[in-house]
Amino acid sequence: MKSTYVMKSVFARSFALGIASLLVFALIASLVGWRRIAWFDDRVIAAVQGRESDAVTSVMKFFSFIGSTAPVVVLTAAAMLVLYVLLKHRGELLFFAGVVVGSALLNVVLKLAFRRDRPTLHRLAEEAGYSFPSGHSMAAFSLYGVLVFLLWKHADARWARLLLVALGLGITVMIGISRIYLGVHYPSDVIGGYMASCAWLALCIAFYRRRPRQ
Template sequence: MVNRSHWRRASTWAVISAALFIYVCVIMLADKAGFIDDTIIRRVQSWESPDLTSVMETFTWLGSTLVVTVIALVAIVLLAVFLGHRKELLLFIVVVGGAPLLNKLLKSIFERERPSLHRIVEEAGYSFPSGHSMAAFALYGVLTYLLWRHVTNAWGRVLMIVLGLGLTLCIGVSRVYLGVHYPSDVIAGYLVSGAWLGAAIEVFERTTRRR
């Protein structure tokens, strides 16, 4: 019954996330996101200070390819060698490994240029959807889900959710603060990874329940 409940929730959020992503795409392609994006960017960048910039650069670093790769490798070793959870290892690899590939595909389709209001740091490549946001949501989302399966304490589960959501949110905000992404890029990144993670968990739960 627990697995079936997980599957239903995953299936639901996958569909909702995909639908919302399509909605964001329509708004962006119709040039109706500009005013909201610019307003939020100006508001977030109005907080600028040397100390906050250092904090935001740290959060951006936590969503970088290097850090995500290191955390992923550590998780793979723990799942495969020490815990022996082969099925969960496959889920982890599919979610974390598939997110950057999906991001590259989507960026090549939309080819949205990065914002030019105020760049605190420089970054190359297209903007939509945010790769950092996708990677963070995929990594910390699947880690939260896998740990949830093995932690029965209510406070432990709440702590995992708060940490996972907090890190993912701060990484997304840091991309807007540093001037390398529009808010709609970040939101789209969350939604794509949400759909990807939900679909992967649905398949995982179905397969596990059948076996």
């Protein structure tokens, strides 16, 4: 009975978080579509890019790189290999793959739906494609979010769990900030990407915990 109650509680909280994130994404997407968010983007860009220096640029380029396709694919493949070969957790493997691949596909669909052009002023890097929502931000949130979730279940010590959350959150936030700093994304692209992936991840967790045997 206690186990069933816990599963229902996790489902309810995850589902609620997913819906809340979806609503926030819908608000940001509406403001982007109506061109009513420039006031926010301009202020955040000025604050972030106002910290420009050679050292900061090197750090930001590093975080932008680890959020790019090649490192994400390598880390994803490595995690899937560990889950399948070493741990034999095939249910977790399918869940992990569903979150990461689903997030990538969702990003493609959303970019094509909004077709927002990228910023053109003060670029420190070049990037092709549409701007909203940020693919780096969505990939980072989904990948590190699902890794933290899976590792959390196997970490008993409180300090280990706090470290996992801090590392996952820190890397994800820095990847998003790096995209603003380098001038290839608006802040609303990054936050929209976080919200889209948070909604996707939370809903995946809700239904994964709802039917743990499947």
